[in-house]
Amino acid sequence: MVQVRAQYPTNGDGSVDIAAWIDRINQRVTLSSPQILREACEWALQLEQEAIAEENIWAEGASSYTTGLEMAEILAELKLDQDSLVAAVIYRAVRERKTDLPAVERRLGLAVASLVDGVQRMAAISVSQNPAKAAAFSSQSQVENLRKMLVTMVDDVRVALIKLAERTCAIRAVKDAPEEKRYRVAREVFDIYAPLAHRLGIGHIKWELEDLSFRYIEPLQYKQIAALLDERRLDRQEYIDEVMGQLRQQLEEAGIQAEITGRAKHIYSIWRKMRRKNIDFSQVYDVRAVRVLVPLVRDCYTSLGIVHSLWRHIPNEFDDYIANPKENGYRSLHTAVVGPGGKVLEVQIRTQGMHEEAELGVCAHWRYKGTDAGSTSSNAYEDKIAWLRQVLEWHEEMGDIGGLADQLRVDFEPDRIYLFTPDGHVLDVPKGATPLDFAYRVHTEIGHSCRGAKVNGRIVPLSYILQTGEQVEIITGKQSGPSRDWLNPNLGYVNTSRARAKVQHWFKQQAREQNVQAGKLMLDRELTRLALNGADYAQLIDKLGIRSQDDLFAAVGSGDIRLMHVVNVAQQLIEPDTRSEQLELIPRRPTKPGRRSDVFIQGVGNLLTQLAGCCQPVPGDPIIGYITLGRGVTVHRADCATAMQLQDRDSDRLIEVSWGSERVQTYPVEIYIKAYDRSGLLRDVSQMLANDKINVLEVSTRTNKDDNYAAMLLTVEVPNINMLGRLLARISQLPNIIEARRNRKESQV
Structure with a gap:
């Protein structure tokens, strides 16, 4: 829900009454020296007035002075300290070059100057997200700025919080800006800063950033949902008041001191739920919602019992985030019930402490830095800082800023699994991670030297998909260096961006000649295996926008270009007169329209x-x-x-x-397999096809006893060329397999 800007106390001439404003701030946070904050305000106002007198315009079309006050208001709500508020007040003046950092250090102290410097360095994110700006920076300078920014974030999380406040003010201020600017600011805030606020557990900021960004990125959907909310606001408020009265009476009779409030549902979260569950507005259960705050954890569960005794609970609509907190530390009980009048109602129950952490996140803990490591507050703070440090390590090693938005937005999604190391420590990785992803999560060198893995004491393939609760032991070899096969998505060895980036980085460090040779070998082998021998390399490099064949081979060998992407482009470039013979997958039979398209x-x-x-x-x-x-x-x-x-x-x-769920068109393809004969060879091939749900139409085998070779010719059904490539790659990994490729007409069993 969009938040309205606070009104500042004013003097008779309309200017901000700084003394009254500081008194209001002092009611939210304890200022150790209000005079320093007052000096910062007066200095920021003086600098702006001097700039106006000199240029006769507002710098960047906005008041750096009032923006600084607004930033400080936001940080006061987050309970930050005095240095943070002072840095916020003077930050825009420094950014707009009305003063400099040495002057800030002389007048306001080293701590404030360090915070301002850190927030300035975070501008690297904006540069990386805006191609027009990025062109003005060399690649090296962007990487250096990003590295410094991340170092500062790790050293002092207040820098990230000041930047979040600054971006909050920025997106509030673009309401009357040109559409292109509104969209650009909203896109940056949505991709980078709302996920960062979520990761730090600051729901108070996250919700506003999401709603405001959504307002400018998808204006029609925003207005539709806002209109639906406004249309029923009075009826909904009367209903919530009735519910709160009934619940308050029952809790008082049970001896529970509770604070009960109606909870506003945020427009973006409504739209996201409607889209995710494919439902309309009337089916969003938590539009009508109340929040119950109680003193103790046991009161949460007692209150839950009272709620369920009052109203009927809706199955599958209960979440216990107290027993199983979200990854960002969020704790609460969520339940949906059929309330008075048969209307669905959501109830959230949590303690006051849980509520403070849900609203303020890391801000509720940063001040405990340096306290006893065994304390809950210290651990919560250090967990969040550890995540920022992981981002730092990745980008410092890779020298690559392109995936930062994806890292912030994707890698901390709640779909994560938790694994045990052999010594009992718990590590979390994204859902779908493999032992190789786990190895790189432990340490880069562990990943590079990984040669096998044990899960719960049993040796598993490196492509095994890990599950929560499993104990993973990495088997390393003396030779340190990843395999190029790890970058082949068909083999499924690495599924996380972090692990893939580390493997790619290792190969980037190898000599170009090695990458060219390896890339040519990989590409030739894949094209031959898929019977795409008609691909013209001159057309291929032109289509891909690459200067030469060697550059193409080097990019494939180093992992800069995915092998299957090149294969797909090669497939599209095959000449029409050879397509039916070498490329096109012809349907085995025409698809007949069914009478029941839904089943x-x-x-x-x-x-x-x-x-x-x-x-x-x-x-x-x-x-x-x-x-x-x-x-x-x-x-x-x-x-x-x-x-x-x-x-x-x-x-x-x-x-x-x-x-x-849907009718998938499949196509018959002949596969030729050559292998050293052994017992169980056909069984292993058949089992692998069965595991991938590949239908086999025909099989013929022949064994040459003189040289102990076995040849197989299989006709299988596949949906597309990508699946065929994946299938051939997996067959090639079976023991004793010499080659597996798409059959050309001259191959005979």
Whole structure:
């Protein structure tokens, strides 16, 4: 919900009454020396008046003085200290070059000057997000600015908080700016600063930044939801007042001292929920919501019981973030109930301390830096600083700022898993991480020298997808250096941006000649394997915008360009007269329109299917198919009494079927496999195809006893060329496989 700017106390002439303003600030935070803050305000006003007299304009079209006061107001709400507030007041004057850092240090002290310097360095983020500005900076200067900015953030989190306040003022101020500027500021705030506020747990700032950004990025959706909220605001308020009265009475009778308030639902969060769940506004349960603040944790659960005794709880709409806090430290109980009048109501229950941390996040803990390491406050602060340090390590090593927004926005999403090291420590990684991702999470050198992994004492492939609660042990070798195969997405070795960036960085350090040779080998091997030999390298480098073949090979070898991206471009460039022979995947049979477009049943080919009338299965039910005489396959629920009778009587006519979300067109492709013969070879290939749900249409094998070679020719169905590449790459990883490629007509078993 958009927040209205605070009104400043004024003098008779309309100017800000600094003394009254400082008194108001002093009510929110304790100022050790109010005179220093007053001096900063008077100096900022003097500098602005001098600039106006000299230039006869407002610098950058806005008042640096009142912006500084507004920043200080925001930081006071976040309970920051006096140095932070003083730095906020004078920051814009320094940024607009009305004064400099040495002057700030002389007049306001070294601590304030250091904070201002740190916030200035954070401008590297804005440069990296704006191509027009970035062109004015060399790559080295951008990297150096970013490194300094991140170092400062790690050393003193107050710098990040001042920058968040500054960006909050900036996006508030663009209301009447040109549309292009509104969008640019909103995009930067949404991509960088709202996620940063979320990571630091500052809901108070995060919600405002998200709503204001959403207002300018998606103005139509914003206005529609705002209108829906305004339309029913009075009715909703009367309803909330009734609910709060009933709940307050019950809590008082139980002896619980509670503060109950209505909770405003933020416009962006409403839109995000509507989009995520594909629902309309009327189905958003927490538009009507109340928040209950209690003294103790046990009071939270007692209050929850009272809420559920008053109103019926909605299944699957309860979250216990006290027992299982969110990654950014957020704790609360959330429940949805059917309240008075049959209307859905959300109730949040938390302690006063939890509420303060939810609103202020790291601001509630930064001042504890240096206290006993065993304290909860110190640990909460250090956890957040540790995350900032990880960002620092990555960008300092990579020398690359391109992925910063993705790192802030994606890598801290709540979908994370928690793993044990052999000595019992817990590390978190993004969902879908592999042992290699874990190894790079522990240490770069551990990742580079990783040669295997054990999960819960059992050796697993490096492409194994880790699950929460597993113990991971990395097996390292003497030779330190990653494999180029780790960069092949078809093999699934690394799934996190951090690990991939470290592998790419290692190869970037190798000699160009090595990268050219390796890249040529990788590309030639993949094109041959997919029978794309007709690709013209001259056309390929022109399409990719690369100067020469060697540059292409070097980019592939170092990981700057993904192999499958080049393969896809090569596929598009194959000449039409060779396409049917070498490239195009021809459908095995035409797709027949079904009578039920909403239901697709896999596993029965093109046989006619019908849903049994006795049990009437619906998507999601466990099902089984029965082959009828002349009427195709009848689909029953697995627990259907009729199906159970058929199982006893005609079990040979029962087949496995499953629901599918959509009809996927597949194409037949011949695959040629050459291997050293061994027991179980065909079984391993078949098992791998089954695991990937690849349908096999035909298999033929031949073994040469003289040289112990085995040759296989398989016809399989794949949806696209990417899946074919992934399939061939995985077959090549099986023991004893010499080659696996798409079959050319001259290959015979």
